[in-house]
Amino acid sequence: MRTGAAADHAGCFHAAMYYGSEAELAEALVPFLLDGVATGEPTLVSAREGVSSVLRAALPADSGVGFLPGEEYYARPAVTIRAYRKLLAEYVAEGFEQVRVVGEVPAEAATWDWWARYEAVINEAYDEFPVWGVCTYDTRSTPSWILDDVARTHPRFAERDGAHRASPSYAPAALLGERRVPAADPLQAGPPVFELRDPNVAFVRQALAAHHGGVLSAAAFGDFQVAVDEVTTNAIEHGLPPVTVRLWRGETRLVVTVTDGGAGPTDPAAGLLPAAKARWAASASGWPTSCATTSPSAPVRTAGAPSGSPPASRPGGRPPRFRLCARRFRRVTPGSTLRIQVNGTCVPLRTQRDDHHPCGGLLPGW
Template identity: 45%
Template sequence: MRSGAARGHVGYFHEVAFCGGDEDYRRVVVPFVDEGVAACEPVVVACRPANERLVREAIADPRGVVFLPGAGQYDRPTEAIVAYRKLFAGYAGAPQVRVVGDVPHPGVGASWDWWSRYEAAVNQVFDEFPVWGLCPYDLRVTPARVLADVVRTHPRVAGADGSHLPNPRYRSTWALPSAGPTAFEAGRPVVELTDPTPAEARRAVAGACAGVPLSRDEVDDIVYAASEAVTNAQAHGVPPVRLRAWAGPSRVLVAVTDRGEGPTSPTAGLVPTDRTATAGVGLWLTHRTCRDVTMTRDPEGYTIRITTGR
């Protein structure tokens, strides 16, 4: 029998908490941890060091808690999903696993697009496990656009007053965010192709990397990613397919645009799939190897942006 607010719930119980400071954080997290330990449930705390200290200093019995580095230890959400699924599978037979974790965002120096999709995707990806996940967000450092996404992706809200309530602003459906070009794209692209073959895309992007101080692996990764993006656009998008690349002193950005709608699930690229003969695993590998991957819609259609370098 699951304890606490998740009693009777089947699958992943996903809560968010909005904390105005350290005291709010303790009021939300400490009872969550202590009640789990008292119920003999596995309890995992995966937070940044400052937040871990807040928890360690206030909980009744730290010996009943597994402390792990926060999701920020993972450069990419694909890695976090693989690691957490392995962790949860290791607790097979437990009536409930409690996890409190910090999710990276621009307020702590991380890109947000794919972590935003992560927060939506885990509602499906973790739903086979009896996990109660609590995601505290610090209002002092979390940007407004992040909070807007967070509100839409968490079915439940935990309050500093001890409340655990359904979230009326949660949306079970998901759509690609709307966004235009980045500041890096303001200049003229070094590559611009229309309806390239995957081989043409590979050659062009390899050329764009010339002169940029990238490792061999970084070049290989973005060349492969560009080829996969073009293949995916040709198979699932609406022509024309447009590939552009920009090169800076230490990084390369590739954007592939088609007139289609783009992915309809937040899991696209975050978990491998064999439901499609093209790009199912390739898009996942792109997310696992490149420094940053964003997927957006704008008046031109669907664009995937892939970045490598620093």
């Protein structure tokens, strides 16, 4: 049986809570957490250290409240949904009828578009579970325009006295359908390392391998390539030409954008809900991706910036192997010379036929 304000509610009871001081935070959430423990419900805090430390200090010792690593749980929206759905399913399988969670979604301008969509879709993504979630937002540091989105993505607000009030501007579907073009990464102010027009996926992989510059560790770069593969594949298979792939490289991170001529995903939850296939694998792989859901020619951006990653070195000394699809290079014949311009440098490539490639590709020789 469910308890508290969610007693008569089926599914996800999703609320936002604003606070303007540490005292207000503790005043609102300590009773919520202790009531959950007292009724035998799994009661969790998933927040960054600032919020977690305030609540730990305000709770009695051995309170029974569980603390999850918020930085890990809120690393990427698709990863967050996958982790919570797994956790909630486990609690339900054990027979619990309600789970209480205090969460802290990153409310930062650079990534808010991802998290606004997250807040909008979890009303559906978690609705099969008896979860009572309270999302905390610090009004001292959260921009007003983000707070406006919070009101549009949360059905209700939790007050400090334990009461709840409906959000008059709640409209998650409208937010998901807006033409939101993500803000450009600062690296994009300069020229890209390369720009590829209508490449195939193998070509993009090899171009990344040749020009990532050792910014990421070998393991991190492998994951990054998977994310770029997924985004590029979706642009080729589900978008419209031209498909353009660009790479920017900083001292500690990479930014790739993939743009096509299509109108964007028709499903506004693409990349977040398990049923939405578009870009799901790329998002779930741990690399952030963003796009405008309805804006034509809006880029999907994939960025990799793991902190403290040691420089990677490409094993061996052979140059990268590029396979060029014969369907796009109809006039190229085996033994001819191609010139590919990368970052202002023309690279001559001798070609040979690769009959094992499904489209009869031309594989540059050495």
